[in-house]
Amino acid sequence: MAGTRGYVNRRLHSLLGVIPIGIFLIQHLTVNFFATRGPEAFNTAAHFMESLPYRYVLETFIIFLPLLFHAIYGVYIAFTAKSNLSNFGYFRNWMFIFQRITGIITLIFIAWHVWETRIAIGFGWAELNYQLMEGILTEPFFFWFYIVGVISTTFHFSNGLWSFFVSWGITVSPRSQKIMTYASIIIFLAISYVGVRTLIQFAYGI
Amino acid sequence: MSENKTITLIITRQDHPDEPSYEEKFEIPYRENMNVISALMEIRRNPVNADGKPTTPVYWDMGCLEEVCGACSMVINGTPRQSCTALVDQLEQPIRLAPMTTFPVNRDLAVDRSRMFDSLKKVKAWIPIDGTYDLGPGPKMPESKRQWAYELSKCMTCGVCLEACPNVNSKSDFIGPAPLSQVRLFNSHPTGEMNKSERLQTIMDEEGLMGCGNAQNCVQSCPKGIPLTTSIAALNRDTAIESFKSFFGSDQRV
Ligand code: HEM
Ligand code: SF4
Numbered sequence: 001m002a003g004t005r006g007y008v009n010r011r012l013h014s015l016l017g018v019i020p021i022g023i024f025l026i027q028h029l030t031v032n033f034f035a036t037r038g039p040e041a042f043n044t045a046a047h048f049m050e051s052l053p054y055r056y057v058l059e060t061f062i063i064f065l066p067l068l069f070h071a072i073y074g075v076y077i078a079f080t081a082k083s084n085l086s087n088f089g090y091f092r093n094w095m096f097i098f099q100r101i102t103g104i105i106t107l108i109f110i111a112w113h114v115w116e117t118r119i120a121i122g123f124g125w126a127e128l129n130y131q132l133m134e135g136i137l138t139e140p141f142f143f144w145f146y147i148v149g150v151i152s153t154t155f156h157f158s159n160g161l162w163s164f165f166v167s168w169g170i171t172v173s174p175r176s177q178k179i180m181t182y183a184s185i186i187i188f189l190a191i192s193y194v195g196v197r198t199l200i201q202f203a204y205g206i
Numbered sequence: 207m208s209e210n211k212t213i214t215l216i217i218t219r220q221d222h223p224d225e226p227s228y229e230e231k232f233e234i235p236y237r238e239n240m241n242v243i244s245a246l247m248e249i250r251r252n253p254v255n256a257d258g259k260p261t262t263p264v265y266w267d268m269g270c271l272e273e274v275c276g277a278c279s280m281v282i283n284g285t286p287r288q289s290c291t292a293l294v295d296q297l298e299q300p301i302r303l304a305p306m307t308t309f310p311v312n313r314d315l316a317v318d319r320s321r322m323f324d325s326l327k328k329v330k331a332w333i334p335i336d337g338t339y340d341l342g343p344g345p346k347m348p349e350s351k352r353q354w355a356y357e358l359s360k361c362m363t364c365g366v367c368l369e370a371c372p373n374v375n376s377k378s379d380f381i382g383p384a385p386l387s388q389v390r391l392f393n394s395h396p397t398g399e400m401n402k403s404e405r406l407q408t409i410m411d412e413e414g415l416m417g418c419g420n421a422q423n424c425v426q427s428c429p430k431g432i433p434l435t436t437s438i439a440a441l442n443r444d445t446a447i448e449s450f451k452s453f454f455g456s457d458q459r460v
């Protein structure tokens with residue numbers, strides 16, 4: 001593919017995964033975590049986000065467009081790889097494949113999730129409140145769909161952060177890359193807890 | 207005791223670059239301390255397959271016979287490596303030999319590694335010093351740097367790292383880890399450094415550095431123990447700085 005353009009696209013894909021999409025992910029999981037303090041707290045936090053000034057600008061440029069670019073280019077990258085785990089079963093090769101698989105799962109999950117929440121709210125089919133998520137997550141199928149979707153996303157982000165540090169030449173030495181592996185595992189466990197804990201709250205009220 | 211012992215080999219063969227491949231089984235007498243190449247030589251000496259039928263001798267490539275030329279690489283029991291240092295006593299039988307899949311097959315186990323040499327040309331893996339007058343001695347290289355640069359210079363263009371990489375395949379034009387690491391080698395040389403930007407520019411695309419997806423199989427597979435992923439990460443840093451300089455301007459290039 002064309003020289004400079006391929007370079008810029010790839011750099012952009014890598015950057016957008018963390019800034020702003022990764023930052024948004026952390027923020028999104030954190031706001032939702034208010035649900036564990038009860039419906040009131042969640043509604044207040046969600047309505048605060050909903051009433052931010054120039055909200056549509058923020059949604060478009062911080063979430064929608066970067067995600068669209070990262071996702072479309074990500075699918076292209078994912079399908080240009082050819083898995084060879086059977087002969088090269090190394091840890092990083094597994095992570096490489098998981099990064100691609102979780103990218104695809106995350107895409108399916110996010111598409112459904114955005115349809116069911118943001119788009120439904122936009123069309124006035126639903127209202128943004130605790131009951132909306134409670135309604136979705138008390139259905140066992142969707143509870144597990146969300147569990148898989150959330151964990152896939154948190155994995156993709158945590159492992160992506162590891163490769164982001166390599167892609168930008170921050171972790172160059174094998175030692176720094178190894179320590180970053182441990183850091184990414186801790187990040188994965190921490191944000192997965194935040195996400196899953198919130199889902200359990202909506203589904204079981206505990 | 208070893209009189210009647212035999213070695214079984216299953217070899218993926220191909221008569222012509224455009225013809226389909228097929229497997230052929232061979233049973234050859236065991237000798238002590240054989241390597242895969244001496245087993246292949248035995249087949250060449252007496253080209254009869256396991257069914258007792260005469261066949262064409264198996265063709266392969268070789269040069270140094272001491273793991274420095276890289277010509278004899280093939281996939282041995284699933285692992286790409288040099289056949290000259292693959293000892294029969296250490297291999298599980300039947301020994302499966304196949305050509306590397308990343309390269310076009312010339313015949314049987316011999317592949318055409320031209321794409322690697324083309325990549326070295328593309329990334330300008332040399333130091334231009336030719337001119338019309340004597341430039342005198344070049345700048346000195348610190349010993350500490352010379353030591354790690356020497357490790358990078360051990361690359362024998364064997365192709366194993368390309369074979370191991372999930373992003374080097376028929377769907378992508380990624381040049382693979384070896385030529386990238388050579389960019390770091392020549393950029394680290396005090397004279398080679400004078401063309402650093404130029405070399406970095408040649409790898410700043412999808413076929414180059416951006417083709418890497420950090421699966422890191424290369425560094426696990428390189429027979430020379432070259433720190434390929436360290437080179438790639440270092441180049442990621444260098445190219446990030448390079449693009450910053452070329453976009454915003456620098457003292458060399460406004
Ligand atoms: C919540 C949404 C997402 C977040 C937070 C996210 C984050 C990241 C991050 C931080 C990276 C590392 C970039 C790098 O290696 O420098 C990455 C890589 C990647 N992402 Fe995403 N991503 C998301 C959604 C997606 C989606 C929907 C896809 C679609 C399939 C996708 C596909 C990929 C692929 C294939 C890579 C690997 C790129 C490479 O290693 O060269 N991502 N992502
Ligand atoms: S870097 Fe190692 S594996 Fe790759 S071609 Fe050179 S010697 Fe072979």
Ligand code: FES
Pocket residue numbers: 267268269270271272273274275276277278279288289290291
């Ligand atoms: S013959 Fe040179 S590396 Fe094997």
